[in-house]
Amino acid sequence: MILEPPYADTAPPAPDSTPLEGRITVDVALVGAGFSGTIAALMLARRGVSVALIEAQEVGHGGSGRNHGQCIPVFGYLDEAVLPPEGFALLRDSGRLVFDTIADLGIACEPVQKGWLNAAHDAAGLDRARAAHAKYARLGKAGDFLGPDEVTELSGISGYVGGWVHRDGGHVNPLAYVRGLAGAAQAAGAALHVRSPLTGLERGREGWLLRTPGGEIAARKVGLTVNAYADAAIPARLRQSLVHMRSYAMASEPLTEAQRAEVLPGGVNFSDTRRDPMFFRIDGSGRIITGGLVELRRGRITAPTVAQAGRRLAGLYPALQGLGFTHHWSGTVGVSAKQRPAIFELGPDLWALAGYSGRGVPTTAALGRALAATLVDREEGARLWPHDAPTRIPGGTLIGFGVQSLRGPWNKLRDRLGRGASAAKERTTP
Known part of the structure; x- marks a missing residue:
């Protein structure tokens, strides 16, 4: 690695x-x-x-x-x-x-500006996505709100209930x-x-x-x-x-031609509305770049970090089962x-x-x-x-350590509780 x-x-x-x-x-x-x-x-x-x-x-x-x-x-x-x-x-x-x-400057930095896709994973996420979309649509930065099929077309992922694209988003x-x-x-x-x-x-x-x-x-x-x-x-x-926090990032091995055809075919950056979101992009070499805040294990220790990222990506794209990662690095984030x-x-x-x-x-x-x-x-x-x-x-140092260590586990718990609440609502809805 x-x-x-x-x-x-x-x-x-x-x-x-x-x-x-x-x-x-x-x-x-x-x-x-x-x-x-x-x-x-x-x-x-x-x-x-x-x-x-x-x-x-x-x-x-x-x-x-x-x-x-x-x-x-x-x-x-x-x-x-x-x-x-x-x-x-x-x-x-x-x-x-x-x-x-x-x-304007002719910078060769693999620029791709096809938008940032925010995909809603459940009803609560749909509400949050609609509120964000309304704000940026008023500013002329978003088109119509997307339905499930349109999200699937852009992302290659089925199961999301809606979403929107910020037109000015992209990656470099x-x-x-x-x-x-x-x-x-x-x-x-x-x-x-x-x-x-x-x-x-x-x-x-x-x-x-x-x-x-x-x-x-x-x-x-x-x-x-x-x-x-x-x-x-x-x-x-x-x-x-500033409050200092550590973030981590990972790069996969380059995707095969078949995998590349399935993953983010719309060329967008992807993020969903989970409290512990899955976000990623594909770079000019066909690698998936993903990451998050460093926690007690995730982001700090390579083996569990790679294993979890692999499971999450394979859950979205079965074609990525067994995907290998070649790079794992970290950096510092400053918050005022x-x-x-x-x-x-x-x-x-x-x-x-x-x-x-x-x-x-x-x-x-x-x-x-x-x-x-x-x-x-x-x-x-x-x-x-x-x-x-x-x-x-x-x-500030203690705050940074606490946030980055506890935020991920807490958000994963909130996501599990949210899934449980949604399932209970579906069972009781006539």
């Missing part, structure tokens, strides 16, 4: 970059070359702002190169009463923005995507330095001084785009403003106190963007742009996304 994702197997190489050496002076320094850092760097460079982006490891080393690759632009915090109008529109269209950006090779963004930022004029971990951050009279093992950057403004991958050099008030992405003001001209809650592909497309605007003009940025003060979350 390979303990890293297979994305590097097909991703184009990262842009050429070397560690920072010596001293440079820029308008803005960004720390962390993931989705948000590379998008912010690209937006700033396009506006004529001198910008340097440093990365402790390699481009996409953190969550941006380790996630499931799904673009699911569905958010509980997409709320016109909370977000400014421009920010609401930006987040609403974030899925489309991902794929438009890929097309996330490592290839972030490498493409980094190359575009570099081509636009941003300075990119990998293998340059931040070792010091100091405020001076004329701005900020960032130190790395081989050099230093003098910058008027700083944006921290490390999300949940912050180390001790990052201000504690950012690290303590408000359970939405946050642009934190950490000090004078010191900003941070974090807390994607597992929706990093679409949220960073919107929030990377909002951070770039903030680093140019705070009022412009505030029109795109609220600025939050960092909020220390007491016991």
